[in-house]
Amino acid sequence: MKIRITEYLDIDLAAETWCCHGCGQKFGNARDNYKKGLLIAERPLEEVHQPLVTGEQFSFKPDPDYCRLIELYCPNCGALIDNEYLPPGHPLTHDIELDIDALKRKHGVC
C-alpha cells in the first residue's frame, strides 16, 4: 500500500520504503531521510536566477557567499524531487521524519 506524502514522494507502507511518485523508484528506508536515496547536485545560481545587473553587489541572483542551490533528483527518471537553498556546507534538512508505526496503524497495515 502506497501513501502519497508530497508532490513527488510516496511511502510503500508494507515495504517501509520511500518511493518516487512518478516512476516508483525506491529511495530507501522510510524511517530514514529520503534524501539519502536521491542524486544530488549543486546548481550554478545563474542557471536558475537570471542576473539582470552585472558588476554590482546585487543582481537578482543570490549571493554565493550566503546561499547555494542544491537539487535532489530521482536516480531513475530524473524528476526534481525537491531542492534546498542553503549556506555553503550547511547540512541538508531532514525535513520529513514520519512515525512509520503510527502511519501503518492509521492505514491498517501491520
Place this chain on the structure above:
Amino acid sequence: MTSSYYGRDEEVVQRLRPEPMTAEEEAAQAGIEDIDFDIFRHKMHMIALEGKETTMKLGASTAMRWGDVAFGIFTAQGDLAICATGIYHHAVLGQIPIKYIVKHWRDEPSVGVRDGDAFFYNDPYYGGVHAADMGLAIPVFAGNRLICFVGAAVHTGECGGTEPGGTVQNAKSKYYEGLQMPPIKVGEKYALREDLLNMFAAMNRDPRTMILDLKARLAAARIVQRRILALVNEKGADFVIGALRRVLKVTGEAARQKVAALNDGVYRQPRFLDMVGSEPGLTRINLTVIKKGDRLTLDLTGSSPMLHDKPLNSFFQGLIGLAMVYFCGWFFHDLPANNGLLEAVDWKFPDDSLVNAKGEVSTSLAPVVQSYFAHAMFLCGARMVYSNDPKRAVAAWFSGFAIPIYAGINQAGEPVADITPEINATGAGGRSDMDGVDGAGAFFATVSDCSDVEATEADRPVVYLFRNFFNGSYGHGKYRGGAGAGVGLMVHHVPWLAMGSMGAGAHFPSTLGLFGGNAVPPTFVQTVDGSNMKALMRANDSPIARSLAEVYSAMNPEQGDRKFNDIDMVVRPRLNGDTSYISVSGGGGYGDPLEREPAAVLRDLKFGRTTAWAAQNIYHVVYDPDSLRLDEAATIARRQDVRQRRIARGRPYEEFMADWRKLTPPKDILKYYGSYPDPEAGFAPQALPKAVNM
C-alpha cells in the same frame, strides 16, 4: 501600584491560550441552544467586521487605510473570541494587553476599569511585534457588569524612534525605538485625555496620523460597543458572556480534531536571514514542528543567538502570533480565528536566542524575524498536510517585506512619516493545483489593499513612475508563484525627503519554493541621485522605463548617480527628482518547473508575466518566438534531455556530502550566526537582567 511591580510582566505574556473557565462563564453557557449560538457567532463576526471597516475608513496611516487592521472582541478575561481581520497576529497578540489590563488595572484604585474608559498600548513586549504596532481597547459594561473588551490593533507607520517610519535599523537597544507604552488609560467617561494625546503627538514625527489613527480605533470600538449592548438587551448578558466563551471552547476542540487527522511525525525547516539591521550578516531561525496525536509542538531550538546591539530580535510571543497567521489563514482556515486554536499548540523557545528576546535588546525588526519564521511554518505545514489535503499545501507568499520608508514635510507643508502600501500587493505562493495569485496581498494581511497610486501621491511628496507586475519577482515551478510589484518612485513637490526601506533577502532569497519550486529572486533597492528623470519626462518622446524590467534593460535612458542598496536601507535624504526602484516581490514556486504546462508558459510570455530567458532556461519550452507557437515534440524531447542531464550530474548522497561538508560561508558574514552550522554548539547563554521588583 498595588498589584504588581514596575517592570515587565513576564507571566502575562505566557497566557496566549484561553484562560481557565470562570464559574460565571461556565454557568452562562447553560441553556444556549445550538441554533442561537450559530446566529450569535455570525452576528458577532459581522459586528467585528463593522469595527474593522470603520477603523479603516477613519484612519490616516498607510496600514490602517489599506486594511492591515485587526478588530477583536475579547472575553472579560481578555481572550480573543471573535476576530475580523486580514492580519491575524495582531488579533491573537492583542489579547495580551487586555489580560494585562485585567490583571493590573481592574482592581488598581488609581486606574480601574470602568464604563467609558479607553486603553492604548504599543509596548512590543505585550503587543508582540514592534513599537509601530499600536492598539486601543475599551471595556463593554452592561450596568456594572463587565461583558467583554473590544479593540483594534494596527500598524501606525511612525512611533518616534531614532529613525522614521516605524523601524530602526541602527537600533542598539529598545531605547532607540521611540514610544513604547504598556497599556495605559487614555480616556475615561467617554472622553479622551487631551493631555495624553498631546504627549503622544509630541513624541511622533507624524502627529496628525498618530492622533487620527488613535481616534479611529476608538470610534470603531464605540460602534462595536453599541452593537454588543443592543445584543445584550435582546438576549441578556449571560447569553453574550456564555456564547463568547463557548466560541473558544468549540474552536479548541475542533483544532485538536483537525491536528489529530495529520500524520504523526517531525517536520523541519531552517530559515536563513541575511541582514541584522543596517549591516549584512547570516543568522538562522530553526523550526521543528512535532506532530503527535492532537498536538503540535513548535520547537525553535537551534536558532541563532540574541543580538544584543542589533534590532533583529523577536519576543517569543510574536512568533506564536505569526504562527497564527498560518494557522488561521491556511491550516485552520475553516475554523474561527481566535486563541482557542492554541489549545492544539505547544511551543519551545531556547533562552538567549534571537527568537526569544529578553532584557533591553531592540526588537525593531521583529517583523522580519517573525515573517521568516512564518515562512518556515508554510513549508513545514505543507509537508505535514499534503498527505491529507494536498490543496492546503501552499508555497510561501513573499516574506521579505521590501517596504519603502519615508519621512519629511509633504506638499501641503505637513509632516509625514510612514511606509508605502505595496507590501499589500505581493504574490501568493504556488500551490498543488494552480499558480500563486499575482498581487495577492501580504501573507500576514491577506484582506488588504495597496491603494491606488493617486491616493498615495495626494498627500505624500512622491510620484510613482510605475507600479505594475514584475516578471522577475516570483519563484518558478510547475505552478509559479504569483507576481509581485515592481515600483519606481521619484521625490516630487518638495526639496527633499528622507527615504529608505525595510526588509530582508538581498543576498539570500527571503522566500523559498516548495517541492522543488524555485525561490523568489533576491530583492534590493536601486537609487539614482541627481537623476535626469524630470528632464526625460518633460521631453514627450523620451522612452522612460515603465516597468522594473525596463529599468534593467540596456535601453533605459535614465542617468545619474546610480547605487544598488541592500533592501534594508537606512533612510537618507533624497532630493527633488531623485528616484528609487524596488521589487516588492512575489510568491515561491511549487514543484518541478519541467512539469509546467507549456501552454501556461506561453500564456505568461504573451501577457508579460515571464521572460523568454525563463521559458527557454527554466521551463525548457521550445516555441516560435514570433508567433509563440509551441513545438510540442521538441519540448518533450528537450525536457527528457534535461532529466537525463540531471541524472548525469547528480551524485549519490554520501559522495556529494563528502565535498559539500568542506564548504563554509566567509567568516565575516557569520559574525552574528553563532557556531556554524549549528548556532547553539559551543554557545553559552548569557545571564540576563530580570525585571526589578519595586
